[in-house]
Amino acid sequence: MDEEDAVEALTRLGLTTYEARVFVALQQLGTGSASDIAEITAVPRSQVYGAAEDLQSRGLLDVQQTRPTVYRPVSPEEAERRLLSQLESVGQDAFAYLDDVRGSADNDEERSEAIWTVRGQPNVRDRVIDLIGDADERVVYGTPDPELLEEELLAALQAAAEDGIDATVVSDEPAVFDAVPESIETVRQPADDQPEASTARLLLVDSDTLLMGVISADLGDDGEIAFWSAGTSFATVLSILSEEMIELDG
Structure with missing residues (x-):
């Protein structure tokens, strides 16, 4: 230098x-x-x-x-x-201000339904973990692939369960259940009732947040793409339909 x-x-x-x-x-x-x-x-x-x-x-x-x-x-x-x-002090002040003003200019009279996409398996996993961390009452995570029950994701589910959140893993694969700790409930979903094979994972949080990931060769290096929505009527409706399909107890 x-x-x-x-x-x-x-x-x-x-x-x-x-x-x-x-x-x-x-x-x-x-x-x-x-x-x-x-x-x-x-x-x-x-x-x-x-x-x-x-x-x-x-x-x-x-x-x-x-x-x-x-x-x-x-x-x-x-x-x-x-x-x-x-x-550090200036940064803390700036981010505190951003927290205070976040969403303050929203127009509550007319708001579009926010549906977001995430590309790349690590990014999808991180979004799933973030959404699990926002749970207040219930988390349902479904996947047919044990590789999508990543260590960090399992830790997030276990932390939620330890905090009193109703955490459930849904699958039809014994290898998935073998990886789930006892503190997390498991539900076996018959293969005939599973979504299309390209559906890699499904996350439901508090009946108003949903994430669905898809794996396809057409996605190239991204491998996985997911859409998610939180606190919207879109997410609420799809969450209800998904819970009915999985036959979860309400």
């Missing part, structure tokens, strides 16, 4: 370019005046004062009130601690 790389990295941590250049120059000098700094870096002396004032407000340098004013930077270790702490 050279000086320009260091300046760029510091700007990514929240400093302006002038602030970053002044701070790097002071690390080279140890202590220095605005004139000293301007001599070794591409910052006009008139701009050094403002940059130094901002660096002082960040706790990154000390100021000696002499004529001329002399600046002394904190150590790189202290600067790292302060900048990362400030960056």
Whole structure:
């Protein structure tokens, strides 16, 4: 890494370019005046004062009130601690705001039914795990393929069961049931009542969330594609129909 790389990295941590250049120059000098700094870096002396004032407000340098004013930077270790702490604080504030405003501009009078698609088996698995984590009362997961009862997914089902969620695995394959821990209920679905063979997995959550995955050679490298919907009338209707087909107890 050279000086320009260091300046760029510091700007990514929240400093302006002038602030970053002044701070790097002071690390080279140890202590220095605005004139000293301007001599070794591409910052006009008139701009050094403002940059130094901002660096002082960040706790990154000390100021000696002499004529001329002399600046002394904190150590790189202290600067790292302060900048990362400030960056974390700003990030937390930003994401807290996003949580507060999420959905605030929705038009409740007219809203389209949200149906989403996910491509790729790892991405489908991760979406299934996320939806299981959102469950309040009930989770039903069905698959004819033991390979789609991934370790992470099983852990999510078991965690839900331990939290008091009614967790059920549906299949007609003994190998699937062999992988299911005792804390999770199992329901055998006769092969004649199973969906088409291309249906890789089915997830129902709280009777208003549904995910259905399909595997097909036509999907190429993606392998699996799934659609899912949560909190919509579409998901509710399909969930009811699916539960009736599986003959789950209500």
